[in-house]
Amino acid sequence: MWQKVSSLDRRWIYLGVAICAALPLILEFILPIPATPPVKRLFDTIDNMPAGHFILLSMDFTPSTMPELLPMAYAIAQHALSRGIKVGFMTLAPAGPGMIEIVLEDIRKAYPDRKYGEDYVNLGFKPGYSAVILGIGEDLHKVFPRDAYGTPLSELPLMRKIHNYKHIELVISLSGAAYPDIWLLYANARYGQAIATGATAVMAPLYYAYLATGQFVGMLGGLKGAAEYAELVRRAGYMRIPKVQHRVGVQMSSQSFVHIYIVLLIIVGNIAFFFIRRQRGR
């Protein structure tokens, strides 16, 4: 019997994953999501920042990691814009400009009182990530002479005051690759720029070393980090795009079910393993 369990057809396992992932999405229930210290640190940094300061939100990711990282971009952008903090959107990933557009499409509708070029700006993509990060430290206008829509930066009131890292309060790199490391290596180590990150759950464990040293002022790890941040933003009354917060909460419930299912699979697999080993020992 245990041999049968041990060699269970993988299609049954896949069906279980599909059911566990889909049920919470269909029933739309949300479990409570308490904030962890790395998320709270980033929230507090932006929450204590005076209005009018400028942050750079570098959306260094592509659609493959979108489910985890896009909700982070929504939550951070809403937090900053609601508090009157100016936001510069950019990306180091070649397929990243589309991600910025998805967020900006909703931001334009939710924040009619915030003007493009005065409260936020889209710098788009530039190739050569290390040269771009180092170049911003010298003169941002040389790296990005125009915004993503072709308007010279000198014509945008917001960007007339922003020239290098001295004028940027915080850089937040959202990525499923090594871009946050590169921001740290070049912008933090060389120019002393404050950096925070939003990373996929796979990448997040790597960054605890930088959190401990204070090189990252905060971190959102995976979908859970996004959900925690969105919840903090909602509680503080800054949430203007509630569909995103609702969606990420439901997705976390879905992830809960899949994790429980995988844990059960591991336990059943090990019970079968022990019984088979005992039978072979006899």
Place this chain on the structure above:
Amino acid sequence: MRRRVPLAIAFIAGVVMLIQFFSPHPTLRVTYETMLNWLRIISAFTFVLGIVSFMRVHFTKVTHKRAGWGYSIVAILGFVIMTSLGFIYGTGAGTPFDKMYEYVYAPLGATVFSLLAFYLASASFRAFRARNIDATILLVVAIIIMLGRVPVGSFIRWGKFSLPELAEWIMAYPNMAAQRGLLIGIALGAICMSLKIILGIERSYLGRGE
């Protein structure tokens, strides 16, 4: 000569970039900014190389009808369609390029990445076994992290401590210590490799031809 010139360029560029880091001299500042400009231009050209290589690989596959050549047609069509839409209508919000990105490319990318959950579940069931003490520790920690990193974990408590707190402690201390060791090792390796390239000891980037 074909080897000496690139070696000399690598040596000069490496030494200049190394010195400028420690000196605020105006000449070195200008040199530094110029080299950053070169780097950005060269990076842009790598895209051209990437496109040429991509097209060559897939065209060869289609013309020789190698295994999976049908997928190569889809890859070429995808490239041609997206590039054409971008050139004809632009890439701004609401353009056909933007629609294709948002409603075709983005869901496809996310779907492929999501398939990992299915493979992970199957692999965990078959391979995650408590065969010895080390594997058992790994298994227990994995279960704590898996449950501690989702909301349902906050319902599991031992007195004052909850499972997410235990998971966070594992990430912030044992995990961080191991990651720090790895990072220091990687950094030392990168420094050694950089010095070897600057000094011309490491020459694999030149290719094999004389």
